[in-house]
Amino acid sequence: VKLGVIIPAAGQGKRMGASINKQFLSLQGRPILTHTLSLFERSEAVAEIVIVSSKKDRERIGELVCTEGFQKVSAIVLGGEERQESVFAGVKALSPLIKRVAVHDGARPLLTCLELNRFFTEAAKFRAAIMAIPVKDTIKRVDARGEVIETPPRETLRAIQTPQVFERSLLEEAHRKAREVGYLTTDDAALIEWLGHPVQTLMGSLENIKITTPEDLDLAEMILAKRKA
Numbered sequence: 433v434k435l436g437v438i439i440p441a442a443g444q445g446k447r448m449g450a451s452i453n454k455q456f457l458s459l460q461g462r463p464i465l466t467h468t469l470s471l472f473e474r475s476e477a478v479a480e481i482v483i484v485s486s487k488k489d490r491e492r493i494g495e496l497v498c499t500e501g502f503q504k505v506s507a508i509v510l511g512g513e514e515r516q517e518s519v520f521a522g523v524k525a526l527s528p529l530i531k532r533v534a535v536h537d538g539a540r541p542l543l544t545c546l547e548l549n550r551f552f553t554e555a556a557k558f559r560a561a562i563m564a565i566p567v568k569d570t571i572k573r574v575d576a577r578g579e580v581i582e583t584p585p586r587e588t589l590r591a592i593q594t595p596q597v598f599e600r601s602l603l604e605e606a607h608r609k610a611r612e613v614g615y616l617t618t619d620d621a622a623l624i625e626w627l628g629h630p631v632q633t634l635m636g637s638l639e640n641i642k643i644t645t646p647e648d649l650d651l652a653e654m655i656l657a658k659r660k661a
């Protein structure tokens with residue numbers, strides 16, 4: 433079954449503190465978003481790509497798609513205030529033929545072909561599967577004043593990445609119901625969990641970082657330089 437891919441790219445990149453959307457910043461001479469799109473464009477498993485953009489960036493993203501000649505991009509749709517709304521807008525724009533969906537942050541440009549293929553193969557066994565890595569730090573839950581509530585055992589914790597793959601009908605149902613009641617969360621898998629369906633974690637990659645602050649951009653340059661060497 434070929435996949436539809438949604439690339440949420442409608443954020444503002446506030447934590448990066450740049451004058452433009454962080455996804456246009458250069459990584460090894462090409463925009464971050466170009467790296468991300470290029471991976472899915474090249475993947476055999478992908479039939480269609482929908483990019484979600486803010487109003488302000490739409491023209492620039494359209495230009496980037498055109499310049500790079502990305503063939504699989506079927507639409508650039510308008511996102512919302514929250515990532516969740518942006519993804520929902522993306523799902524609705526996928527062609528009716530698409531039965532399975534992968535969601536991947538525009539700001540995660542370092543995923544490799546090998547990692548992606550391995551993930552897609554394993555994910556095919558599940559209605560919902562997400563990339564995850566064991567956490568290195570001890571993680572504590574704290575209250576609003578910073579006082580510790582609890583320390584869950586580290587072996588039970590994972591840092592969650594994208595891609596996340598879902599049966600399309602499940603993802604749409606989860607987004608629809610969440611919007612109805614105003615449930616807002618930070619990743620799509622949480623909506624599936626909230627519906628009561630199992631979500632499988634699969635091995636992610638330490639280098640599959642999300643470019644969030646300026647340090648991440650430096651790190652990304654280093655990772656790519658190392659790969660070239």
Ligand code: CTP
Pocket residue numbers: 439440441442443444445446447448484511512513514515516518519537538539540642643644
């Ligand atoms: N995103 C989106 N729509 C939003 C918010 C975020 O499509 N309303 C996208 C971003 O463009 C990014 C991904 O979701 O590719 C992950 O979000 P994040 O790293 O938080 O990016 P920004 O929201 O742009 O950054 P910040 O939170 O620092 O403003």
Ligand code: MG
Pocket residue numbers: 443
């Ligand atoms: Mg954000």
